Amino acid sequence: MIITVTMNPAIDKTVELEQLERGSLNRLKNVIMDVGGKGINVSKTIKELGGDSIATGFIGGSGGSLIEKALREQGIKFDFVEIKNEIRTNMKVLESNGFVTELNEPGPVVSEEELEQLTQKLISYANENTLFIMAGSIPNGVSKTVYHDLIQKVKAKGAKVFLDADGELFIHSLEASPDYIKPNRAELEEYFHMDYRADEKELVKMGKQLIEKGIRMAAISLGQMGALFLTADKVIKCPGLKVEAHSTVGAGDAMVAALAYGLDQGLDLAECSKLGLATSAGAVTTKGTKPPKRELVDELMKKVEVIEL
Numbered sequence: 208m209i210i211t212v213t214m215n216p217a218i219d220k221t222v223e224l225e226q227l228e229r230g231s232l233n234r235l236k237n238v239i240m241d242v243g244g245k246g247i248n249v250s251k252t253i254k255e256l257g258g259d260s261i262a263t264g265f266i267g268g269s270g271g272s273l274i275e276k277a278l279r280e281q282g283i284k285f286d287f288v289e290i291k292n293e294i295r296t297n298m299k300v301l302e303s304n305g306f307v308t309e310l311n312e313p314g315p316v317v318s319e320e321e322l323e324q325l326t327q328k329l330i331s332y333a334n335e336n337t338l339f340i341m342a343g344s345i346p347n348g349v350s351k352t353v354y355h356d357l358i359q360k361v362k363a364k365g366a367k368v369f370l371d372a373d374g375e376l377f378i379h380s381l382e383a384s385p386d387y388i389k390p391n392r393a394e395l396e397e398y399f400h401m402d403y404r405a406d407e408k409e410l411v412k413m414g415k416q417l418i419e420k421g422i423r424m425a426a427i428s429l430g431q432m433g434a435l436f437l438t439a440d441k442v443i444k445c446p447g448l449k450v451e452a453h454s455t456v457g458a459g460d461a462m463v464a465a466l467a468y469g470l471d472q473g474l475d476l477a478e479c480s481k482l483g484l485a486t487s488a489g490a491v492t493t494k495g496t497k498p499p500k501r502e503l504v505d506e507l508m509k510k511v512e513v514i515e516l
């Protein structure tokens with residue numbers, strides 16, 4: 208069973224306008240609302256691919272009720288810890304030239320008791336057949352070592368963990384050896400303190416260094432350039448697909464979802480890579496943070512090139 212963990216869920220508000228003028232009145236052309244946060248997006252995409260997951264994490268206030276309503280309507284199972292405070296709204300500003308400016312709120316304050324409730328919930332789900340997706344930022348009042356601590360606890364019960372986090376969260380979590388990771392180029396370069404754009408050889412070298420830390424599979428996503436997928440004995444490159452882009456927000460989550468679904472189904476690295484690339488490219492064609500339809504993913508999969516390096 209796949210369990211997604213969203214510690215900092217959000218209502219994603221995508222606003223469209225011609226061009227953003229800083230310091231002026233901007234009138235919007237269109238507004239789209241989606242329920243989001245990384246783990247929740249992963250659950251939405253897994254459902255669209257034909258799989259099942261349980262969405263967990265924190266939920267609170269009227270935004271929380273909206274998320275539960277949307278998940279119920281989409282037939283996605285959920286089991287959140289209800290917190291006292293209201294969850295956040297994240298603004299995605301989409302300009303007609305394709306520029307996306309993301310304004311993500313920090314999130315509510317979560318108490319120690321609420322965190323303990325979530326910890327116990329995750330431990331109760333953990334066994335050899337569980338794959339946890341721990342994804343996204345964490346709310347206020349929670350330590351940056353939280354994923355590290357949770358990974359250790361659920362791995363002790365035989366579960367596997369797919370981690371998608373950045374900055375300090377990523378650094379601490381790696382010390383607990385998550386099984387699967389999906390850093391994007393910027394996250395990887397930041398982790399390795401690179402102050403210039405790494406070339407393919409350097410990206411592969413950095414990916415291999417992460418694998419040596421005990422990670423089973425590392426996907427390095429490169430935006431429109433595609434992605435690299437590494438295990439201890441294979442490196443695969445999939446060049447990006449040319450698609451009509453509407454919003455790149457949610458593309459990373461779509462890749463995580465497809466990889467997790469593929470791994471859970473026992474697909475090999477090449478098949479997982481193909482599914483990951485097609486699903487993420489499909490996500491770019493949808494408005495807001497909606498997942499792509501399975502039929503589109505199947506069409507795109509025919510176009511994915513798998514190159515062994």
Ligand SMILES: Nc1ncnc2c1ncn2[C@@H]1O[C@H](COP(=O)(O)OP(=O)(O)O)[C@@H](O)[C@H]1O
Nearest residue numbers: 391428429430431433434448458459484487488
């Ligand atoms: N403009 C684009 N055109 C085609 N595919 C894209 C585009 N942007 C992202 N993707 C796909 O989505 C994946 C994840 O995007 P990326 O921007 O690297 O991740 P994140 O959203 O986590 O920063 C990429 O590896 C690629 O397959």
Ligand SMILES: O=P(O)(O)OC[C@H]1O[C@](O)(COP(=O)(O)O)[C@@H](O)[C@@H]1O
Nearest residue numbers: 243245297343344456457458459460
């Ligand atoms: O928890 P964070 O890091 O603020 O990210 C949350 C945001 O990321 C998203 O999940 C999209 O992420 P990706 O573009 O990386 O797929 C949004 O839906 C959400 O607003």
